[in-house]
Amino acid sequence: MLFLKQTGLDSAIRELFAEGKQIYGICGGYQILGRRIFDPQSIEGEERECEGIGILPVETIMESEKQTVRREFRFIGGDAQNGESEICMGYEIHMGKTTVCDKGIFKPVALFNNSDQSSLLSLTDQSAIPALSDGYYHSQRCFVTYLHGIFDNKIVLEHILSITKKPYTLPSKSIAELREQEFDKLAKVVRENVDLEQLYKILEQ
Numbered sequence: 001m002l003f004l005k006q007t008g009l010d011s012a013i014r015e016l017f018a019e020g021k022q023i024y025g026i027c028g029g030y031q032i033l034g035r036r037i038f039d040p041q042s043i044e045g046e047e048r049e050c051e052g053i054g055i056l057p058v059e060t061i062m063e064s065e066k067q068t069v070r071r072e073f074r075f076i077g078g079d080a081q082n083g084e085s086e087i088c089m090g091y092e093i094h095m096g097k098t099t100v101c102d103k104g105i106f107k108p109v110a111l112f113n114n115s116d117q118s119s120l121l122s123l124t125d126q127s128a129i130p131a132l133s134d135g136y137y138h139s140q141r142c143f144v145t146y147l148h149g150i151f152d153n154k155i156v157l158e159h160i161l162s163i164t165k166k167p168y169t170l171p172s173k174s175i176a177e178l179r180e181q182e183f184d185k186l187a188k189v190v191r192e193n194v195d196l197e198q199l200y201k202i203l204e205q
Contacts, residue, residue, distance in 0.1 A: 001032050001050050010053050017055050022141040027094050030144035034058035056136050057101040068093050072113035075156050087113055090147035109135030109145045152176055
């Protein structure tokens with residue numbers, strides 16, 4: 001965040017947002033698009049507190065424990081009624097807890113697959129983003145999340161591309177399927193060109 005301020009990028013992001021440009025944040029991007037970041041344990045540096053870009057009404061407190069977990073989730077785009085959408089995949093790897101500053105009904109980006117949708121529908125006057133959901137959905141052109149890999153899911157790509165008003169064609173296979181396909185190709189090349197049996201013997205020594 002300090003780097004963004006020193007270079008003027010924070011102001012540039014605010015201006016782009018004001019002009020109606022699309023702004024999305026993942027992980028640290030989620031945190032810096034909020035109002036403030038608190039670091040009472042000086043995990044990230046000497047600064048104990050700094051202002052964020054301020055686009056979204058959220059605040060983050062840095063914590064020493066790192067959250068690392070794979071997630072199955074449903075992209076609901078701020079609408080809990082969309083909880084029946086297809087299952088998506090992603091993962092969290094971050095430190096810190098983010099909460100909503102303004103009381104009232106917030107709009108999460110994703111609902112975890114093992115969550116009770118009815119619980120989300122009943123949430124009002126909650127200041128903390130609950131454990132059963134993730135992110136903050138401002139609008140179709142701006143949302144933030146802790147879920148890495150969220151843009152590997154076709155439903156999410158379609159959601160953000162649909163407002164570009166430009167023709168687009170997504171691959172018939174998901175990003176995850178395409179990645180696995182390339183991994184298989186790489187594995188085939190390795191098997192054909194490396195003496196794996198000898199390699200395993202060396203590793204066992």
